[in-house]
Amino acid sequence: MRNSVKIPALAVAGVLALSSLTACANDASTTSSAGQPAGKVKGESVKIMVGGLDKVIYMPAMLTQQLGFFKEEGINVELLTEPAGVQAETALVSGQVQGAVGFYDHTLDLQTKGKAVTSVVQFSHAPGEVEIVSNKAKDITSPKDFKGKHVGITGIGSSTDFLSQYLGVKNGVKSSDFTRVAVGAGPTFIAALQKGSIQAGMTTDPTVAQVLDKKLGHILVDMRTPAGSQEAFGGPYPSSSLYMQSSWVDGHKETVQKMVNAFVKTLKWMSTHSPEEIAAKMPADYAAGNQKLYTEAIKSTLPMFTTDGVMPANGPETVERVLKAFNPNIKNAKIDLAKTYTTEFAKNAG
Template identity: 25%
Template sequence: MGAWAASRAVLAAPEPVRTESKVMHRVSIALAAPHSLQHLPLTLADRLGYFGQSGVAVEWLPHESGAKALANALQGQAHVVAGAFEHLFGLHQKGLSYQAFVQMGRTPQLSLGVATRLDVRSVMALKGARVGVSSLQSSTHFMACHWLMQNGLLPEDVVFVEVGSSAGAVDALRAGAIDALCNPDPIMYGLEQRNEIRIIGEARTLVASRKLMGGPVPGASLWARSDFLQKQPELTQALSDAVVHALKWLQTAGLTDILKTVPPSHWEGDRAIYLGAFEKLRESYGLDGLFASDAVANAWQAYKRLPNRSGGNRPVLASTYTNSFAAKSKTRF
């Protein structure tokens, strides 16, 4: 069964499990780069017990790229995806009704760097280079294309190499298998601090992201099939509550709080690098889980500029997200 055909398969509805204190809803979430700072709100919601408090038992389905996490959902193996918002445009163009229901990031939280062994100082000098991305059709691939096109190159002017979003990406750079890399933090920040890459494109901060994308855009989000949201409103609300609670906690958390909460396995072997990467991204996290219509419109305009993205059905942008769940969560925390 092909990936798009498999999207029609229906994953069995999550069965609630009653504990002594409350009914726990089981849900599977597919996500890329689970240790990346893009998913820090999920890590916090898990470690601080907010999912459990909201009545949710989460099964995590980790992948090396957003495209593979999406494929996992389309094959009926995951109820929810934690990933880049722009995937929703491609789904709607193909007539697949998915909706984002809580926003975790307000920028792509990605950067593009070139190996310092090369005398390359700008994106324009990447012509003919091997550029590592988590996978084709992932947010790292999309963002690398944006940087190339903004600097007068086309995606076909480089060779994209799929390297994942964990240790394999670092190994590929160090082995000389790639010349440049687009990935999330803390991987990119760590390579930069060790003087192994030179950052030539950055979409971590609000200012840098808006300059590249032409305005504000939504970042990492939780999204699922529209019919899932309709049939499982209590479960969806519980997920939204846990994430928004974590976002609120994050607004006043100090670095010591982060270290106490995030497990060492997420630090990439260096807690100072992890905290430095977090500090660069702190402003980019969502405040209340809500989506802004102008940010979604800007994201669509940017997505349309990518090669071969303007065909198919034009998405009804208001149908790509819902604020009904996050709005309720906002009143609770």
Template identity: 25%
Template sequence: MSHSRRKPVAAAVAVVLALTMTACTQEAERTSSGLIKITYASFAGPSGLPAKFGKEKGFFEEQGLDVTFVEAQDPVGLVSSGDVQIADSDTTSAVIAAGKSAPIKIVSSMYRTKGPFYLIGGKNVRDLADLKGKRIGIGRKGSGMEVYTRYILRENGISESDVTLIPTGAYQPAYAALESGQVDATIIHEPFVSLAESTGVGHLLAKGWDYLPTFHTGVEITSTRFAEQNPDVVKKFLTAYFRSAIYAKEHQDEFRDFAISQIKVPAEVQASALRREEPIWENRPEVDASALRDTQEIQRELGFQDTVYDTSEIVDDTYLPSAGDLAAAGSAR
């Protein structure tokens, strides 16, 4: 790993440890009506929508929770400082931070763990071979989106020196970079693949999970302190989180309409996006230890990580909802 990649991680962990020294006891607060207050740092964009949909449908209130959503820009820091109680996190950031002694626990997978990333080409890129000499958007530097991009290129005989990799951001900014010609291709999420296809801005070159089927991309994290003091709250949250995702997948027309209200794409585009992602929308809370090891090995192979950490002390599966918990969670209100 280059020094430029090491320094941000080291700095983040140092901040986390400093914050931990002054952290107060994290006991659950309640509303006047008795609901337990939770601040939850959710991913922006499509990845965070099922939980937001679930709040609207009443699944969190059903578990006795009053959840406030904030954006997960620095999930490890937010959870460690106590500013939020639970957060979405990319798996590699959580593992590396915890491996460096950040006081966090991975308590479940997200509703999908295979990378929902797609490499799409613009009008002057017909196929993967055309990427040589081109400018390619990678999302955020050092992110899982860059990992997928570099791996796909390598597997197709294209070296980093053959292309120009450009951080463009994710979601709408990535789409805008392709549409404006800032890049010739980009790694991106749905529904922007389907939008590019429908408008003629771009077309699909590769699905990320076809290349890295065991690369783990999303987990739920909380602080060690909060989990120890509020185990029932963590389990209630995860029950509501997964019941929300299950309901969204089982009621796709209803979820599609909600997603459209948040992202503002045509109904047929969102419907196409949901169909394409059905295979990776698994709704499995368990965290696969072998997938975490595969993920770290790939990170190390590509220079994003020096050490492969033992995750047995990082992952705590005692809060996972059972199949019975999820089935008993009730229908939407």
């Protein structure tokens, strides 16, 4: 398998661009859910690392804070952000945070590495991801054309990495036949597409909406809806979730229940409010100066979310089948799916 290509120029650009795009997200890393400096709020405190606070697929994290539901439950949640879900995973297993908002598939991958991690509330039943193709890459009409190409992902070992490999394998292209390039999301993804460093790539809204608006690329595979997930994977693909180390969950059930209560309130709220109303509740910086485009991004992604936080039936099995198609560690491992998630807290949420 080829190694991912590093792009120094993009790395520099990414630091500058992301600092402005996620300014409000970074503020969250030093502000509690009650709007006071972390560590000075009465009640239980929990740190959550999000694999990109400004990504629409992870919107329930910041929206729950904005709606005041953490505070209603009597917990002080500090939201931190990293550009990719795999970095959120690393922060969790290293003990820097108590929870991670990222893709459920990391729980299976971690189990093969001897790490017991449990998804406690499931935000979605579809990936919310989109495979974008540069308008300059006229020869890419299907994932079967990935061979010999540079395909963008958020990071090596990320869920976009997993799904990109699966799309290739499903269409007869081995993982070693194309180069996966870690380009992050937002400005760094867009810059890679513009410069031709990647010919295609997997990303989420609002990046998708920005690429289409700039007419830099077009959609090859849309996985933002249950129907899109069914077509791409043959079933529901639970993605965005809150997962935590299993031992921490077992030792802090009351706190976990309060967190899940807050998230389920948000999911229900989202299901009864318009994209415009949701966008209005999010930090102004997330719209990057274009509220209409941001609202459209939310509208396109809303179908991926659950309304109750419960793991969709057959979802874990779909994820396992997808990962086994290309990941040798998981293909040859016996996964105990029952230990990768729980519906206990979501079903008990009011």
